[in-house]
Structure formats: structure tokens, C-alpha cells
Amino acid sequence: MLWQTRQSIYAISTGGMFGVGIGASVQKHQWLPYAENDFIFGVIGEELGFFGCVILIGAFAVLLIMGVMIALRAPDLYGTVLGIGIISQIAWQVFLHIAVGTALIPNTGISLPFFSSGGTSLLLLLSEMGVLLSISRAGNAREQRLAEQHRAETERMLQAHPLPQQSRAVGGTPDVRGTAGTAYIYILMEVHHARFNCCRRYSRSHQPSAGDCRCPEGRGPDGGDPLCGPPRGDGVRPCHQGRLPLPSH
Template sequence: MVTLLVIIAYGLVVLFSASYSVSYQESGDSFSQIRQQLGFAVAGVAIMFGISFTDYRALRHLTWYLYFFTLLLLAAALFSNNPTNLSAKCYRWVEIAGVTFQPSELAKFSTILGTAAFVDAHQQQKGSLLYGIILPTLPLIPTLFLIFRQPHYSAIILILMIYFTMLICGGCGLKWMLPVLSVGVIGVVYMLTSQDNYVQTRLDGWTLFSSDTSTMTDQTEQSIYAIASGGLFGLGIGNSRQKHQWLPEVTNDFIFPVLCEELGFIGALVCILLFAALIIQGILIAMRSPDLFGSMLGVGIMGQIAWQVFCNIGVVTNTIPNTGISLPFFSSGGTSLLMLLGEMGVMLSISRVGNARIEERRRRKLEAFAKKLEHGTRSVYRRGGAAHSI
């Protein structure tokens, strides 16, 4: 929890520095974005603590309800006239009670919950192809189809990464996994590259082994400039130059280059180490879960954070092709932050139940030891009186 709160505070500081120029240009108020994000952070932390005091095992009963609700929202987004949809020329947002919501964020957790419930319910058959891969994949197809129609390709990639991470860690159909993954990767690449020139342009602009920035996409080129100018210790918090209308999406997908430019290699390293600590702690919590359902939930949630961090930093450093994936707890976006903090509440719930189980086991051992000690003391007194007493 402490690691998470440090990450949230770090993210809010970096976001304010990255957003004030854009906020002033858009609304004349330098504090507009950070004020909104701070409100979501406070609400999200409250939700996180509320969820942490409930038993995560109750989520098992919500699996299908959440699944169909997610499909409903994804379908509604395709017919929504939300201004964000029209300006971005895609259909990824719906408006609920005056609040814009991105259903693909809910789809990530819906996939995690559904996969965890299925693997737990079929523990004995999970090694087979049918129960290990085919059946758990069937409910995923409508979700991916609706997200594809938005279109939101990065969400598809991320959901598949989370899904297969859970299957592999759960020991599902391992002997079939390699050919299935190979076919899946080929299919996703073909699906993306055959649709339009947008994806192909991103792939053409990926120059991993080239130092010529002119062949990169504009976003990647400006990102490299920002990271390079940061040096070891950075230009100082608030002193980024690239965030002033040069680097696109500075408050979302490309917030990490602003961090690198202002805080340098040291600041970037601290950010990565904090995420590494959070992921390792999350994995330990998942391993201490009293049941497979909790372990799979923990693996899925931490897998989502790990893959998002990897893909976001990989994109901005030109390590992988450019795709729009936000940096958890740093990038702006109320839907993402609320969902992530809700999921961290589930992690805290798993931790509470796991710790309670360990404490109960310790208590029983101490009681058993005390009984043995008491029995041994009485035996000694009976044998020899005071001369043999302990």
C-alpha cells in the first residue's frame, strides 16, 4: 500500500508538470487537468480502501454480470455521439450521468475476473486443450470483436497479453500453448496490418536499430528528443521544453519522456524501480492467497500493470512500435485511474485474507506447542517432584 501511494504521489507531481501548459492552452486554467485527476485519485483511494475490506471471493458471483455489462457498454460506445468519439474519429467512450467512461478499461478487469473464475472452477481439467485454452477463450471473442470495431488495437493487444499471462501462470494447456500463441500472434498481426494504413504507418516508423530520427513517427521522434535532453539528472521539475506543444499526448501516452527530460535517468530509474517493487509485492500477495481464484486474480491484476508499464516505456523509447497505452497511475484519465485503484483494492483484499490465514496457522501452531509444553511439564512433576521439575 505504501509503495502504491508513493507511485500515485509521484504520478500526480509529474502529471501537473506535464499538463499545465496544455491545460492553459485548452482552457486558460493551468490547473484544470491536475485538479480533475487529483479528484479521481482521492475518490479512487477511497474506493480502494472500501474494496479492501470486502472479501474478494464475493467477486466470483459477479463474473457473468460484469461480463454482459461490459459487452453492453462496448456496444453502446459504437453508437455513442460523445464529442470525444467524434473528435478522435473512433468510438471508445460512453457518457454515463454526465461522466465520460471508457469501457475497454472495464473489459480488462472483466477478462481478468472471468479467466480467474474459469481456471479455479476447472482446476482438474485445466491441462487439456479444451478446458485449458478453447473454453476460456470463447467469452473473450465478443469482447475483442467489439473493441476491434471501435477501433482500439492497443487494448486488444493488452487484453491478450493479460489473458495468456494468466493461462500460462495458471498451468492451463501448457503443452498446447506454444502453437496457440504462434497462431495467435500471426493472426493479430495480419488483422491489424490488413485493415488500414494507420497501423502500417506506425510499423514503418519503427526504427529500432537506426539513429536517424527523421524516419521515425513524429511522436517517437519528439519523445527521443525529450529523453535525450534529460541526461543524468534532468533539467529540473517543471523545466521540460518538449511539453510546450512539441510532444503530442504529454499528459497521457507520452508522459514518461517528460519525466525523463525533467528528472533525468535517475528519475526514470526511480519510477521503474517503484513499479518493479509494486509488481513483486503483488506477485507475493498472489502466491500467499488461500485459493487458486485469488492467485489468478492477483496474477491478472499485476500482469495488467506490468504489461502496461512495459509497453508504454517500450513505445516512448522506440523499443517497440508506437501504440497508445497509458502509463499506470501517471497518465491522465479518470476511468483508468479509478479502475486501477479498484483493482488494487482487490489486491489488498487478497492480502488481508492471505495474512489472516497465515496468522490463524501461526496461532494454531502456538496453541499446539503450548499444549505439548503443558503436558510435558505435568509429566515431569509426576515423575520426580521438585528435583525433576523444569
């Protein structure tokens, strides 16, 4: 074990459960080399203790999970790959720094994101967070637009096929509670929503059959499934892209 790693282990073990207090570290004064950069995790362990180290690792874990969720909700494949790349780089850097400070791997000289000293590193990390926030904003806008489209389609279906024996509530708004057609309309809404999500998922796959819902074998117009269309030349049964036919009351 090298001198730097040994001093980092001494610092972490000195901290105990709750540490010696912020600014009260002894190892960082001419004992632990590069205490402000490569081995700052040892200083954190000494000043904040085991409890502080767990909070630090938990904060990075939350950042990782949120970054992956933002990347998966990106409006296109490029945004997804870019978001995964940014959050993976930060997660890998955190793992290497903590592994070096705890003597799991040899010294690599990797700094701890957002904590180690260095203006250039901090500037690049903040820029990456800005890109990730931009991906999040684009994903939220896309989800809101799709929700509005689904709501408009649902309202159009309700207007085209009114419920039987529906009563009028206060202010002229249709009151569908307690009517026999409520369950029917809700089933149509859920079927349309499932078909919409299926086609949207395949439209992002960048495959030759993008935009089609692949229906299982044995299902289709002859199999009793109204969402599955006739087989194409490649044997795939796509879902109906048009409006689902509704029976008359």
C-alpha cells in the same frame, strides 16, 4: 521512426542525468504529441532525467514484487490467480508504455499507470489496488490463524509431555532453559511444524490426493520415518493427520 517516437527520444536525451526540473519541459509544448498520456515517460525523462526514470522503474518493480508476494499468500487459488492477473496487467502496461517511449516497439497508445492523464484509467487502477489489498488482508488473517493453531498445538504437546527435572521460574512459569529435554521438545515442535506445512501445501493443490504429504519411496513406519503412513491404494504414503505419537519419559 515516427514523429511521436522521435520527439520522445529528444525529450529523454535533453533531460540528461538529473533533468531540467519539474515543469521546465520544452518538448511537451507543441512538440511531443500526447505528452500528458501516451508519451508521458518522455516528459518524465526530460524533467527528472535518468535518475528520475530509474526511480520510477524501481517503484514499479517494487509494486510488482509486492503484488506477487500478496498473491502467493492468498487464502485460496482464486485469490492467487486474481492477484497475479492484476499485477501482471499493470506490469505489462508499464513495459509497453516505456518500450514505446524509448523506441523499442511501435506506438501502441498505452498509458502509464498512475501517471498518465485519464480519470477512468485511474479509477480502475485504484479499484484493482483495493482488490489487491483485500487479498493481502485475507492472506494475513489466514497466516495469523494458522500460527495460532500451531501455537495451541505446541502448548498442548508441552502440557501433555512435561520436561523432566524442570525448574520453576519467578511467577510459576516453567523454565526449560538448561534442561535435558529442551532439545527434545524443540525437535518435536519443528517436526510438527514441518508436517503441518506439508499437509497445508498439498491441501491447496486441488488434486485428488489433496491434504496428504507424499513420502518418498522406502520411507514409512518400516523405514523409520514416523511421519509417513502406510501406502494407500494409489501407492502414495500419506503423512499422519493425527497427533505425532510421543515416547514416554
